[in-house]
Amino acid sequence: MPPADILLTATGIIKNFGGLTALNGVSISVRRGEIFGLIGPNGAGKTTLFNVLTGIYAADAGELVFDGRPVDGSKPHLVAQHGIARTFQNIRLFGGMTALENVMVGRHVRTHTGVLGAVLRTRGAAIEERAITQRARELLDYCGLAARAGSLARDLPYGDQRRLEIARALATDPRLLALDEPAAGMNATETATLRKLLERILGDGITLLLIEHDMKLVMGLSHRVAVLDYGEKIAEGEPAAVQRDAKVITAYLGGALV
Amino acid sequence: MSASAPWRRVAWVVIALLLLAAPFLIEILFGRTWVRITDVALLFIMLALGLNIVVGFAGLLDLGYIAFFAVGAYCYALLASPQLGMHWPFLVLLPLGAMVAAVFGILLGAPTLRLRGDYLAIVTLGFGEIIRVLLNNLNRPVNITNGPQGITLIDPLQIGGFSLAQTHSFAGLTFTALHNYYFVFLACAVLSIIISRRLEDSRIGRAWVAIREDELAAASMGINTRNMKLLAFAMGATFGGVAGGLFASFQGFISPESFHLIDSIMVLCMVVLGGMGNVAGVVLGAVLLTVLPEALRYIGPLQQRWFGEVFIDPSDLRMLLFGLALVLMMLFRPSGIWPARRRKAEENHAAG
Amino acid sequence: MEIFAQQIVNGLVLGSIYALVALGYTMVYGILGLINFAHGDITMIGALVSLAIIQLLAAAGLPAPVILLLAGSGAVVVCATLGLSIERVAYRPLRRAPRLAPLITAIGVSILLQYSAALVWGKQYISLPQIIEPAQFTIFGAQLTSLQAAIFLLACLIMAGLLWFIKTSRMGRAMRATEQNPDVAGLMGVNTNSVIAFTFVLGSAIGAVAGLMVVLYYGLGHYFMGFMLGLKAFTAAVLGGIGNVGGAVLGGLLLGVIESLAAGYIGDLTGGVLGSNYRDIFAFLVLVLVLVLRPSGLLGHRGGDRV
C-alpha cells in the first residue's frame, strides 16, 4: 500500500474491559479523501474502536498510525491536535454555551492566545480572537446554522445539535472527521440535509469515518465499509461487496441489509 | 449599539465618580465603620472572583480556597514585619504572594485534578485545613510563623514616604487609612473584574467553560484539560494571594484563625449566590454577603428590644440563611441571582 | 509493649466509631455517587438528641439500661426521619442535575443542621450526666473500660448485621442492583426511589447509634462535633474503597489505629520535627495518598468513569 494514500491505519487493536473483550485484534485502514463506514450490530465494538482511535481509551495492544505518525497511547487532546476530530453518539455539546461559542471552542487547538495575551488584549490576541469568531461564523453558516449562532446549545432542536457537533469538530481543522451515528434520531428531511453536508465536507478534502445504523445512508455514502461483530472485523471492502458477504449477512441475520 | 454608546459612556462616568466619592459619602451617611466594611467587601470581591475562576468557569469545586488567601497573607506578613526582621517593599511582595499562591495552586492541583469532582472537593477541603494547621504549628522546632500567636506589626502599604496607614489631607479632603486602602482595594478589585471579564471572553475562558460543561468533549476538541485546570487553579490562587497580601497590610496582624474552613465556605456562598461563572453576579454576591451580616447585627438588639431577650444569635441566623441560600439556590435558581449567560448570548446574536 | 497495646486499643475503639459513620457515607455513595456532606452532622444530631434524652431521663431516675435504650431509639428515629427528609427535599430533585449542584446543596444542608442544633442546644459543650460506671480491666497490659469494649462489640455487631442484610434480604438485593445500574434496576421492577430513601434511612440510623457512642465515650456533645468526625469517617470510607461496606469497616478501624500510632510515635520518629499537633492532618494525608495512588481504595473494585 502506498503510504501517501493511507491516512489512518489501525493494526491489531485489542481492548478488554475487565474480563470482556470489546475489540479483538481489529485492523482497519482509511484512505485519504474517502468516506469509510464502520458498521455492525449493537455491541459489536464500533464505538469502542472510535474511542480508541480518538484517544479516549488506551488500547491494550495494537498500533495506530495517522498520517505516517504513530499515535500510540495518545490523549484525546493530542489526537485532536494530530487532526482527528469527532462527534459523539449521545450528543455532547457544551449545553450552557451558545452555538457560536461551541464552535469557537473548536478553534482552541489551532490558536495560541495565553493568559497574558487575553488579559492585556494584545494586538495579536485581538486579531486572533476576531479570526476565531469569523471562522466560527463561517462554519455555522457552512452547516446551515447561521441563524442559531446566539442560541444556547441545549435549546437547539435535535437535528441542529447534531450539525452543531459537526461544525464544532470542523473548527479543529481536522484531516479526519469521525462521526458516531450522525443520523441517529433524524427524520428523512434532516438525514437528506446531513447527507448533503457530509458530501460537501468530503468535497472540501476532509476524510470521513462514519459509524451509522442507517444502512441506506452509510451504504450510499461510503466508499468502503468495515463490518465489526463481537469485537472482530468480519469484512472490509466496497459496500456492494460487503453486502454480499456471507458472514455479514449471518451477523445481521439478513435483517437490515436486504 | 452606536445609539446607546454616549449613554453608556455617561453611565460609566457617573459610576466611576460615585466609586471615587464612595468612601466619603459612606463615612458621612453611615460612619467610618462602613468605610471599613466597604474595604473588606472589596477584598472579598477579589477573593470571590478568584474562586469564580475555579468553581464558576472551570467547574472545579474548591472547598479550601481560603488557603491561598492565607498563603498570600503570610507571604506578605513574613517578609514585611519584625517576625523575620524583613521589610520588603509591597511592590515586590504582592506579585511574590501571587506567585507563591499560584505555585501552591499547582501543587494542590497536580496530584488531584484527575479525581472526580466530589473527591476534588474533599481533597481541597483537606488541603485548606492542612495549610491552616501548618501555619499554626510552624513555630516549632524553628519559629517561622509564630504559630497561633500570629504575626503582628505588619508593615502597611507604603509608596515612597507615603504610608497608607497614616491620615493625609489632599484637596481639602481627609484621607484616613481606611480611605487610602479603599482606593488601593478598589483599583485591585476593578483590575480583578477586568481580568476576569477578559479571561472569560477569551480562548482560555471558553476552554474552561467547555471543561465545566463536558470534560470529555472538551478534551476531544483538543483542549489539554489537565493543563487548563491547573491554569484555573493557579489563576484563582493568584487572586487569593494578592488579596491575602493586601489583607495582611490592612489588618497589621494575622493569625491562623482568619483562615478557617468557614471562610472558604463563605467565599463559595458569594460565588454560588451571585451566579457561578458570572462576573457581575459574583461581585454582587460578594458585596451582599459582606454587608448582610453587618446588617444582621442589628437583629440581636432588635430582639432584645421587642421581646426582652435574644432568641436567635445574629451569627447563627446568618449561618442558617447561608445554608438555606445554598440549598434553595441549587434547587430553584442554579444560575444565581444574576444569571447572565443568556443576555450575553443575545448580545452575540445582535452583534452578528 | 504495654504502651503499644494501649495505642492499638485506643485506635480500635476510635476506629469503630469512624467505621460506623463511614457506613453512612459509603452506602449513599455506592448508590447515588454522592458525597453526603451532611452525614457527619446527622451523627451530631444523633449525639445531641440522645444526650438530651439521657439528661431528661437521668433526672427522672430511670435505670441506666432503660435510659440508654430509649436514648438510642429516640436518636435513631430522629436521624432516620431527618435522613429521609433531606434526601427527599434536597437531593432527589437534583438527581439529574450537574454534579456540582447536589454537592453544594449537601454543604448547605450541613450548615443548616449545625446551626439548627446550635439554636436548639446552644453552642456550649453539653456534658453527659454520669449514669454508667464502667468497669476497668486490663488486656495485654492495656487499660480497657467495659464501655470501650461494648462500643467496639456493638459496632462490630452492627456492621456484621448490615453485611448480612445486604447479602440476603430482598431490600439488600435491590440496593445492590441499584448500585450496579439504577436505570436497569428500575426496568427490572426495583423501585429505585424507595431504595435510595431506604439507604438514607439506614445510614442515618447507624449514624445515630454512632452519635450515641460518641456521647457515652467522651461524655459530651457539641453542635460542631459532626464536622471532623464526618471528615475522618469519609476518609475511612475512601481508604477502604468507597461504595464498599466491608471497606468502610476496614478503613475505619485502620484509620483509627493509624491516627493513634501516628500521634503516639511520630514525634519520636521525626526527632521532634513533627508532633501530635499534626494529628488531624494525618487523616487528610492518608486521604490524598489513597486518592492519588489507589483511588478505588483497599477493597474497591470500581473502575473509572463510563463514557
Next chain:
Amino acid sequence: MHKYTLRHVTAALIAATLMTACGKEAPPPAPKAEAPKAPEVMTVKIGSASPLTGPQAHIGIDIRNGVQLAIEDLNAKGVEIGGKKVKFELVSEDDEANPTKATTVAQKLVDAKVAAVVGHFNSGASIPASKVYADGGVPQISPSSTNPDYTLKGFKTTFRVVAHDGQQGPTLARFAINNLKAKSIAVIDDSTAYGQGLADNFEATAKALGAKIIAREHTTDKDTDFKAILTKIKGRKPDLIMFGGIDPQAGPMIKQMKELGIKAKFIGGDGMQTPNFIKLAGDASDGAMASIPGLPKDQMPGGKVFLEKYKAKFNQEVELFAPMGYDAVFVFVEAMKRAGSADPAKFLAEIGKTDYQGVIGPIAFDDKGDLKNGPITIYVVKGGKWEPLEIVKPDAAPAAAPAASAPAAIAPAPEAKK
C-alpha cells in the same frame, strides 16, 4: 442606634455630594465625650467588645455581663465627674472572636464615640483592634487577652487587667515545682494563642527550675480524643501533667487520664478553672488544680458580694472574666474622676496611674499597660467544687529564662522601654 431618619439621610446625601463636588473637607469625627455643656446629666458611653455569638459566646457574654453590672452599679450609686452628674451607657458589640470582625467592631465603637472600651476576649481580636482604638484615641482594657504581644505595639491606649502568659505560666511552674515537688512533667497545649502561650511559658520556667519536661504534646481546641497522646505520656511516667487550654478539652482529658490509669497530678491555667470543667470531667475532676490570677474571689473585699450580685442579676454562675470586665469599668471611671473629665484625651494619662482595689485584687499597670505582677491563686477540685488551695506571690526577681516564643514579653528590660 437609629440616629438617621430618612430626612437626615437625604440631607446628608445632598450635602455630601455638594462637598465632594466642591472638594470641601468632610468633618473628621473626632472621638470626644458627649455633650460638653449638657445641663445636669452627662452621658458617657462605655464600649464592650467580645464574642457574643459563636463557640466562645458564653465567655464573651460573661464579660459583657460584667461590664453591664459595673455600669448599673455606678449609675445606681451616682457618679460625678468634674462636678457634673454622669450617666453611663453600655454599647456592646459582638466581635465573633474573629480578627477581621474585631477591627470592624472597634471602628464602630470609635465611631459611636465611646469614652473607653472593655475588650476584646481573644488576643487574636484584641491585637488588631488595639490599632483601631489607638488611632481613634480610645483607651482599651482587655479583661482576658493574655498574649504578651498585645501590649508590645507601643500604643498608649492599650491596657489589660489579666496576667499575661509571661506572668501566669512561670508562677504556675514555680508552684508545681516548689509546692507540688514535681520532677518530671508532661506539657500539653491546645494549639491556640492562649493555651500554647501559657504552656510555653510554663515549660521555660519549669526547665529553669530544674524539672524535666518528659513530653510536649499538642491537641486542638476542637478535639475530644486525647487517648493517643495520654498513652504516650503514660509510658514516660510523669508525676505532673500541665495543660494549657480551656475546659471543653481539659474535662475529657482528665477523664481519659483516669481511664488509662495515669496517676499523675493535673494542673492548668484559668481557662479550665470553670464549673463546666467539673461537669465535663465528672468524678475524674477530683484533685485537678488550676490557677487564676488574683486573689480568691470570695476572699476579696468585694468578691463575695460580686458573685452574689452576678448570680442574682443573670441567674447563672460567673464563667471566667466577668470580674475583670467589671473592674475594667471601674478603672476607667476612677481615671475619669481623677482627671475631672470623660474625654479620653484628658483621662487617658490617669489610667496608667491606676491604683485600684478591684474584685480581682489590686490593679496597677506597668509602663506597657500590663497588670503589675499580682498574686495568683491555685484552686483544687474537692468534692465537685473548685476550692482555693494556695496563694502564690509573684517573685520579685525574674526566676525564669524567657520562653522562646515570646522573648520580649517576659524579659523585663526597663532601659529598653521608654
